[in-house]
Amino acid sequence: MTTKAQTHMYMQTLMPTAIARKLPATALTLALGGLLAACGGGGGGSAPTIDPAQLKGRWVTAAGVAPAMTAVVVPDANGAANAWLLAQDASRLVKLVVRSDSSANGKTYTLGQNNATGQAVTGQVNAALTASPKTIAFTGLNTGTLTQSDALATPAVQAEVQGNWRATLGGNAQTVQWSLGATGGLTGSSTTGCTYVGNVAAIASTAAYSVSFNESCADGSKTVFGGVGTLNAAKNGLTVVVASADESRGAAIFLAK
DSSP states (O other), X not given: OOOTTOBOOOOOSSOOOOOSSOBGGGOOOOOOOOOOOOOSOOOSSOOOOOOGGGGOEEEEOOTTOSSOEEEEEEEOTTSOEEEEEEETTSSEEEEEEEOTTSEEEEEEEEOSTTOOOOEEEEEEEEEEOSXXXXXXXXXXXXXXXEEEEEOOOSOXXXXXXXXEEEEEXXXXXXXXXXXXXXXXXXXXXXXXXXXXXXXXXXXXXXXXXXXXXXXXXXXXXXXXXXXXXXXXXXXXXEEEEEEETXXXXXXXXXXXX
């Protein structure tokens, strides 16, 4: 995802974010957490078997802990879970696939003015799901220990994301606008010449939305993005975190009604 027109965006729910790599021509920088179940304590043996679905939720680091991260974890249809971890200062986004053998593999994206290509990361998830509060940690990823702040158990309501959404980025130099229809259809544009077509759909039994869209920019670049979105409590803020289909670029964005 790299073209002269690329940019990055920021927002908040998950927390503010930006793109891991300048999105083509104006790329809408979109951007939200949770994780795992564990068995028993550690020891030099093999990693414990887990049920990734038990990691569903939003997870945050404790106040004053660095790096401050927010994570959203959503089970997928293949028995694994997708975990999106976003630095609360919008400097970093990590996308992981967590599997039943406790492995966590994916990409990390440095977000900022000079967005870098996603770098491969490999780790392991350690979860204390019978503790109160529940906690998870990913070894080898420098994301700290996260505590569950929301189980995301209340099913998302499609009608709550319907309407017009707007995000300002790049020091107010760029604006992205999305219009979401009653069934989740997405259309939009940016002031830098990009257009967006896709879908935002409520995920069954989960307080989150599946997000997918095609970005086409004035310089001819086209990119397919996919990820997850969550609403704030007031239902007027939508945080979206996405990665490109080839996972070379990641982005986070905070949209407001």
